[in-house]
Amino acid sequence: MAALPSKEQIAYMIAHSDESLVPNIIICVSICGIASIVFILLRLYSQYLVSHKFRLTQSDILLLIAWVFYVVYSIGLGMITKYGGGRHVIMVTDMRLLNIWKIIDEVSYTASLGFLKLGIIRLYGSIFRSRTFHRFLWVFALLIIAFHIAISIVNILECIPIQYYWDVTISVGYCLNYGLFMLLVGIINVIIDFILVFCPIPMVLRLHTSKQKKRLLIFTFCMGGSACIVSIVRLAFSLDFDATGDPSYDNIRLSLLSLIELVAGILDTSIPTYWPLFRHITAICSPSLINSSANIDSKDSKWNSGGSIRTSPQITADVSSGQLESNISGINVTTHVELARYTNMGGNWIRVPDDIHKGWK
Template sequence: MASSTITPASLPPAGQTSNFVDPPYIGGKFVAVNCIFLPLAVIALGVRTWTRLFVVRSFRWDDYLMIIALLLSCVLTGVTLEMLNWGLGKHMWDVPLADFMAQFPKLNLIAAIIYCAATGFTKVSVLVFYLRIFPSRNFHIAVWTIVFIAAGYSIASILANIFSCNPIAKSWDLTITTGSCMNRPVFYFANAGLGIFTDFATVAVPIPWLRRLQMPARQKVAVGVILAMGCFVGIVSCIRLGSLYTLLKSTDLTWATTDALMWCTIELNLGIFGGCVTAIRPFVRRYFPRLLGLSSGGGYTSSQSRSRKHGHPLGSIPHSDRVNFTNQDNQYTTTLTTLRGAPDNGSEEHILASHPSGHAKDADGTTGIIRTVEFDVENSSTAPQRE
């Protein structure tokens, strides 16, 4: 219902009137999206943090970067939900001008800055994680190139938002009539294009090296799911680009911005979720090992043969002072030793150190149980014939 005492933020189109009582409203779906995707990102980062602190016991730079990204995502959610109180989700002609001018432009600018920073931290975190997986020098060069692009355009986007108008206050103070501003929707459009490029580049860069890895089928499926998640984030970015195109052509700022911010929220939180999935494999390996095709015991096991051949301590050269069970002069022995009970870590290797107690210690000092399998290596050409 229109009121002669309230000035709308913009004039209604022909054939419509302002409604300040019960106007059309799409803010409900925006709230629902935030209630779904932000908790998803929080849970994923919680599992990742648990994995790093209590399973792997190694907290790295990529973990800190992802925590910053999630904190920024939480702030973004708070800012955008506050925008609902100042016109977001309604048509401009259904929003009182006093409400719109009071906070909406300022909160919209803050949301844009936070989004650019959060996506930058998310992408750099994933790329830094890649650096610890593949030791190849060429791979590191490729990753650092993408890091430079992602971080560079994120910083540039933050600065462009801050200094988009001259004077700067013109960005949120609509009473300033002098000066000039950049075309913000066009800038958002270009920014989204760079974001899509880095999304798909982040997915594509490890593929040539992943093909060289030898891993069980279930692990290959898990890696495929991770890459698919990255592709899905890129697809969401493309959808967001479409919403920005609508914003570019629309003068109904409070209505068109709703979908654009909604897809920003989905993209950012899915990016955090996907970035955390790549780092929680040790968590799955310890608590849900069957998902990776591992035994439930968390270590290497072997069935004991009912009839064992004779064995003796490790030796890589002949030892004349040991019992020769096969009566041959060119007998060699070796010992396979594995560590049981050691904590999982991000690597597939355990570096064992000697310990006076006769047990072994892994790299973080935890004592495990040594299981030794001994066998003989004989020269078949000289071995005696057995009946």
């Protein structure tokens, strides 16, 4: 619960009544909203390059649920501006509705963050086939679910009764130190983020592939840690949240950081699925690679949202035209003969490089 403003604070608010963070809110919500849609569309298109059809995996569904809660959070940020959010507290027109939307934002932020983490865990489970690693992911997922449910309950019951949050005339009421609570939750979230970033690295190191490819895979997963940076920056504002005499103005910076954190989380969840898209763009930018037999076509890539290589490859002989040793009428003889492995993914037979196939166990 916010503290009552002092006389000096009230005098400052009156002298700076024209100050407003509403434009900041509108710009941030607009840019982040567009970015979130682009990240998701790129993910779905990258998956289309693999299977040549649009389909949603479990990881995709969890991401879309997280995005729905993200949209609710964005709407809530927009709605608080209607009642004085983004301006000094003396300009607030409806404290009750302002705080109701604030509670909705807190719950939707927590839910979105939780589903993003579950989406990453499900993606890891579809990529790595180790049973031990799967058991770890299941336990970790259950802990995350319990953690975020507990946070949501505290968000709703921050003040008891709830009306005490905006009506200080109620004689019997209590509010917890929400700034301290957010700081503790933020620290735990940062720890969880680091675990999610680094837990697949031991699995990558076990792959039977070149060191260069291992470094590339590790770099891909570490790129998914951008939300960690935002979470750490967000910690610096946590203690002051709801602890000042001007919450409708001072809380906005933390709210905008939370919005950016969710968008970064959407990007983090999608980065490991962009590999087919990266290969596709590389092939377009370097047409000579398309004609090379060593090049892996983007649709043959392992990296897709939720796909996994099956353990029953088919061996086929891929014969392509090359320099002819002889030219008998009706018969062409070539020295270009290549053995290739193929796997069935979504009803499509897709070529798998030998080193990658041996590594995914």
